[in-house]
Amino acid sequence: MRTTSTLKILINSFALLAILFSYSCKTGLQNGNTNSGWNQADLIISNIIVPKFQDRTFNVMDYGAKADAEFNNSEAFKKAIAACNESGGGKVLVPSGKYLTGPIHLKSNVNFHVEEGAEILFTKDKSAYLPMVHTSYEGMELMNYSPLIYAYGQKNIAVTGKGVFNGQANNENWWNWVGKDEYGYKEGMPKQTDEENLPRLRKMIADGVPIKDRKFGEGYLLRPTFFEPFECENILVQGVTFTNAPFWILHPIKSNNITIDGVTVRSHGPNNDGCDPEYSKNVHIKNSIFDTGDDCIAIKSGRNNDGRRVGIPSENIVIENCEMADGHGGVVMGSEISAGVRNVFVRNCRMDSPNLDRAIRIKTNTIRGGFVENIYVKDIIVGQVKEAVLKINTHYGIYDNQEGDYIPSIKNIFLENVTVENGGEYGILIKGREQDPVKNIVLKNVSIKTTKTPVKIENCEPIKFINTTINGQEF
Template identity: 70%
Template sequence: MKLNYYNLRPLFLLLIILLAACKEKNKKQVEEVVSLDNFAQADSIIASISLPTFPDKTFDITEFGAVNDGATNSSDAFKKAIEACNQAGGGKVFVPSGKFLTGPIHLLDNVNLHLAEGAEVLFSTDKSLYLPVVHTSYEGVELMNYSPLVYAYKKKNIAVTGKGKFNGQANEKNWWPWCGAERYGYKKGEPQQRDDHNLPRLRKMNEEAVPYQERIFGEGHQLRPAFFQPFGCENVLVEGVTFTNAPFWVMHPIKSTNVTVDGVTVRSHGPNNDGCDPEYSKNIHIKNCVFDTGDDCIAIKSGRNDEGRRVNIPSENIVVEDCIMKDGHGGVVMGSEISAGVSNVFVRNCRMDSPELERAIRIKTNTLRGGFVENVYVKNIQVGQVKEAVLKINTYYGIYDKQEGEHIPSIKNIYLEDVEVENGGEYGILIQGREENPVKNVSLKNVHIKGAKTPMLVENSEPIQFKNVTINGEQINAQ
């Protein structure tokens, strides 16, 4: 039998129909797999994070001379207990119930600083105890400055655990006035961080690439220390404790890998009191925490301006889940010190709600900071109330301080899914990109926002993808 095109035409048509059907089915399967794989990647990141482990040895600080009266300086007792624990191969440095006054605490390898229920560590208001200066960072720029209150430098296998409290004793008379704001106790004419010998000098050193060892501040300067700072550390656990009355940023893992923050409470409403700021860090797991802060609840960072570009270590592989965000400038934030970039951020199963919470998800940068933000996945978020916006992407951050340069930010692949908002504030969605490089690939699925005064303000962004999205009861269609 001789075959020709006309004989086979019905078979070709049937084959085309079957291929089209298979393609559509595969497309749907791919979409489902992509959605699943995003958070499968989060689970993979969590599984890869090594938790510290410790020998079953206990070193009670009272056996090293610590006094439970809230007044006697027990700095030496903390130091001796930590050294003994380290020299014995590791274990638990135990702080029993009661009030213990100390200067800065420096952790060593294989040490778990454990606060019993009812224990309160009070950090001295005597600033001379936070000297000599150590290698630290201030707003994304490295320097030699006052020691953080709890500090670990290039250590491995460390932890801060328990049900006790760290009280930084910062207030309108101690540390906070240095920010230069009257509501935090600053009085006109007193020295503050914006004076020429402080931040302006540090900013200039950044621009001129002065080695950090020569950026000496500390005594005679007004740059506040971080509360808990693991610097260049591996396998870090912060679990169960409460931080309050912080001088500056509360938890600041910088250049660190494998960091777990679990069940921690931050209640601190001072200036720049961010809850947790991973910077130049990767493989970070923040879970079961409560953030009630004077600044961003969680702010993911990667260096400021020229320094961030020189260091060039993006913050990546960060999972935030099962947390409660109360007061703060933002729930989960990327920026503003973001010059080395941020990627692979996963946020799920969180509750954000306060009349003093300004945004739920926020990305902030400018053309001095530059940097990139990519692959941000947000799922199953309950928002009670925010002031300004549910999602805010701002590439003009700080322009009133003349923070404009030549480094155009790149922001892409931002996904929100299963988000319920009772009171959306001023804007449901607020995006301000750059004409030179618009925001790309923003996708919202199953997002329902009520009570937004302005549903959306979007500038310099590729079309947002909407699927089952309502704002103020109105269905939002694809742009």
């Protein structure tokens, strides 16, 4: 009875949330008053379930672990996690030291806790990441190498502590597969864009091949993600550091109730996005540092036909008190965005690096399609960016043939109390579509001290400027 009552309360809360979002987007964004919207950010946070664990500790040393950076601890970690799970949950403790391992598969009610001074070194032996698991690559589901830390269909899981997860990716391990000289690729080497790799996966999806038959893994060159909870609930990542990632770093997919708190991501390899919630909802990212080789935070919802097949938008995402350094974008929506993104809140963040391309970015095209709506950005300090403070691009494409029949919809984007020292090439850069122009962009109390081109827009309804100055000129 209590469970049913709680469920009804949650359902009613989120129904109310949807109504209030609709109201705030019709009225608040248009007149510059976003208080009702920001109240919803607090409601989202209050409704997120943060996992709690039994007061029991399972020390990996008791299961045969060795902290010598040479012994493979895969079996010891597996046994400790299984014992913790089977007993009803608790903490799997990794003491100070260096631990070599294969992939770590989390189970329900397990907090994998890595103490300060502990470093997990993921093996360079790619066979260790087999057998294949159900995972995703650039917004496309497939059977592939296991992510370095993986959970499938689990509930109440955590990775915590002050330790380091080192993927050991570099120009000789994983990165050279991308096929770029700066990542160790040399002419004649195989690469992920060869016909049997990414093009084969894209064709399978276009042809409607079932996921179980999209088999890659050994002999193919699609890199694994670092931390991937897949169809999980109640997830906590707290305090730890991730470095030297093969591919995307924090990738909750089809998951609910996600808290990322006090995490440091420093990884400069190809496609080293810091955090990519995909088909996920009720996400709280706070107090974290992102210094990456790609987007710092990129909110996604599947690529092309696969995204439309799944049809789960990413929504109710709050990002606060974070620092963004190097990266292609600070907070980004896309480009794998075919199922849509809505209700994203970014506040009290600092973005600053000569190697940070944009602060806020939305990217899609008419093959990806999708929608982006209800994006609130407030109390942001930007030191410098290369290209733009706000960039919206509905013509995004790094591959050929990016034109299709799925016109993106982008509306209700609000920036408030944003201070920028150096806005780079553009203050605001928007390239929409004539069939469905970008709608309802509001800038309030925004100051961009220097930029080469204040505003460049195409196929966008007139931006509403409230107390906004660019290059000392009021707009």
